[in-house]
Amino acid sequence: MTRQKRLILDLMRQSPRHMTADEIFAQARQQMPNIARGTVYRNLKLMEQAREIARLEMPQGPDRYDKTSAPHGHLYCDGCGDLQDIPVVGLVKEIESAIGTEVRSYQLTIHYLCPACRAKNAQ
């Protein structure tokens, strides 16, 4: 593993967020000032192909990256674009028992308004 890839993975694992490639690049550059944008993009693509991470297509704006390719659901705020993980193991189990076989993969995004946006709307 190259130093660059190690740094990118560490940054992703330490962040609670799902960052865009540009956000990852900005953070990487703080710790490795001579890292090139292309290097970050190339590493993200390779890691995505190796299923070490996952790329998430967003309803609006650039793709974001997930530190794991293990399946899980997401909560997406239509107001501010905030994205959070939600566990959906129970839901998937229900679907498996309904279809009588194993779910092989899924993408699940629940759209909602986050507490901050709800508070803003209520004003």
Ligand SMILES: [Zn+2]
């Ligand atoms: Zn919001």
Ligand SMILES: [Zn+2]
């Ligand atoms: Zn996620």
